[in-house]
Structure formats: C-alpha cells, structure tokens
Amino acid sequence: MPDIKVVSRESHADKRWQRYTSYSFADGDAVAQLVVQELPKAAMVLPVGFVAVGDGFLPVAVQGLQPGKNLLVAADGRWLGGYIPAAYRSYPFMLANTEDGQQVLCFIEDSGLLSDTEGESFFAEDGEPAQSVKDVLNFLTQVFANRQATQRICEALQKHNLIQPWPITLQTDAGEQVVEGLHRIDEAALNSLSAEAFDEVRQAGALPVAYCQLLSMQHLPKLGQLAQAHAAQQLTSLETPDGELDLEFLNDGGTISFGGLR
Numbered sequence: 001m002p003d004i005k006v007v008s009r010e011s012h013a014d015k016r017w018q019r020y021t022s023y024s025f026a027d028g029d030a031v032a033q034l035v036v037q038e039l040p041k042a043a044m045v046l047p048v049g050f051v052a053v054g055d056g057f058l059p060v061a062v063q064g065l066q067p068g069k070n071l072l073v074a075a076d077g078r079w080l081g082g083y084i085p086a087a088y089r090s091y092p093f094m095l096a097n098t099e100d101g102q103q104v105l106c107f108i109e110d111s112g113l114l115s116d117t118e119g120e121s122f123f124a125e126d127g128e129p130a131q132s133v134k135d136v137l138n139f140l141t142q143v144f145a146n147r148q149a150t151q152r153i154c155e156a157l158q159k160h161n162l163i164q165p166w167p168i169t170l171q172t173d174a175g176e177q178v179v180e181g182l183h184r185i186d187e188a189a190l191n192s193l194s195a196e197a198f199d200e201v202r203q204a205g206a207l208p209v210a211y212c213q214l215l216s217m218q219h220l221p222k223l224g225q226l227a228q229a230h231a232a233q234q235l236t237s238l239e240t241p242d243g244e245l246d247l248e249f250l251n252d253g254g255t256i257s258f259g260g261l262r
Contacts, residue, residue: 004094018118026088047219048061050182071230089139095141095144
C-alpha cells in the first residue's frame, strides 16, 4: 500500500513536491477509471470498456490484455498512448475521505516526488496553499463531481440491461487465452429499446457514453500490436532518429491482425 498523508501545514510547510516525469507509477494498471467528461477524447484513441464495481459498473480505458500490465507505459516510463486518463494527471496528489465523510487532499509520500529542497512549495508565505496546489485540488474536485455523474449514467445503462460481458480471446504461444472482467454495450439491446426506455436513457445522458464505448472497440487491435512489441522487447525499434517513438501504426485505420485477438 502506498504511504498516503493528508496535506497539512504541520506536515508539509517545509516540504516541496515535484511533478512526475515518468508514468512508471501506472505500469501495473491494465485499466484506468474514466469519467464521462473525458470519454469522447479517450474513445478516439483507446478501447473503452466497463468493469463491475460492487453492484454497478464504471467505464475504464483498456490499457492491457493481462492483469498487472499497462501496455501504454514503456520500460523507461514514457506514455505510449494518444490520451492520458484524468486519473493519472494529478499524481502524486489524490482525494481521500475522512471518517466523518469530509474530503481532504492527500499526497503519496513514497512516490519519490517529495523533497526538502527540490520542486514547488505546498504553501505560500502567508500560510495559504500555493496556487499550484489549489489548481490540483480544483482539478480533483471536478473529477470527483464528474465521477458521480458517471455513476448515475452507468446506473441508467445497467437498468436497461445494456451492459454485457465483453469476451476477448487472445491467441498466445500457449494457446487461446480469454481476457475476462471487461464489459461492453449490448448494441442489439440498445437498438431494441422501446421508445420510452430509449428516451429515459437519453434523458440520463447515457447515449453518448454508449456510442463512445461502441466506437472505441475498433482500437482494441492497437493493444495487440503493443503487446507484441513489449513481448519481443521491440519498443526501441519503434524509435525515430531523434529518439521519439514512431507510433504511426496506432493511427492505422485499416484492419490489423495480431495473432487472433478479437
């Protein structure tokens, strides 16, 4: 478990924090939670699915084909995708709930980004939070509010049985491997909704979420190519002469075959 501490003058007045330069902290995330506000951008470049959380569902960016492996993070910490989920953009800050239900801003102390001398101050000279910390808190507060809206939308989709298991089969050297735990929109069920049910889904703001998810499934083959590159340790071969990664294949609109993933 990470070492998480509430940001306070008592603990952080004399400390500084540094902005992350590597996404290694996310290299074990096969999925990343999304909120409805970012779904259109995420669906343009990443496969989006749903995962079961408690009795409901939440949308996620699909970043890997095996638990504990994020194919969008290179060995050197570079991000290989065209969109960075909001869940990562506030690192190493996060919101947490106190025992009395209040939300507090926290810092991941063992992130390697806490310093006595390097980086930005947590607090200004007048004792108020520094502007950069206020900006992080504002961002996290917006994401939290959007997460609640996202949950209500998913409840509307679930109510009308529009979320179904998404079976993905990966052909490996050891044979077929089924990727489990992901869900998708049941397009046939969506198209079969009664006028009353369809209007209820529309009123809930759930139609854009459904269509984004359906359209995003076309990006699944991109993960297949990245999986092959990771497995063969060929990410360095994708570099251009100036050291940048040449990921043009991720923009290929054609049909991509990669060992039977479907």
